[in-house]
Amino acid sequence: MTSETPFAAVSRMMLDRWLKTDGQHPATPDTVYQPALDHLSIKMRLTVFHITGPDPLQWEMRAVRHSGFTSRLLNINQLFADCRIGDFKDRRYMEEAVIPRLLEVSRIQQPRIELVKTRLLGVSLGYDRILLPQKNAEAPEWIISSSYARFLLSRPQEQANLDVADEAITQLLVEGATAKEIAAMLGVSHRTVEHRLSRLKERMGARNTVHLVAMLMAGHIDRS
Structure with a gap:
């Protein structure tokens, strides 16, 4: 039997x-x-x-538990420090990946679980997310959000326009x-393979072969 994640x-x-x-007796989020x-x-x-009015940009974001996940690409905990949604550093991320779902679950007062694939400050990221709105006969006053990081990938400095040989090499490399x-x-x-890989790393700004694979995957995710 597969263990529960x-x-x-x-x-x-x-x-x-x-x-x-119960919506007639609204609970606090910690419940x-x-x-x-x-x-x-x-x-x-x-x-x-915390829902403070009709404008989601005014809603307050409060961290209950920060992630222990670290990356050279982004300081996630610093980015997601307590703030108003409208003060978040990447407004486009909020407007595309967060606000529409918050408005939806607030309106229907039903949970939502999904895999989110998006971009944050130019970095491709993916995570599982659950949103749980307060049951409230009037209107929800809070929404709980919990997420599980799946990937965080930097975008290449230069898009890889690969010839047939490079395509074959990178496909096998990713495999x-x-x-x-x-x-x-x-x-x-x-020697030929090493030369082509070195040239690709230089073009794309990859520090090593592992970094190159991550960049190639990020490019694929951006196109999907």
């Missing part, structure tokens, strides 16, 4: 508590999230959005083949 476990716990709340706090993994964060294995499969010298 941390995100699935936390979502289940919070959904169970949320289902027991829903408290049992799940000790089960958040290092790649998860939990935030409460996990070594330069020596790629050379054998394509019937070229190991």
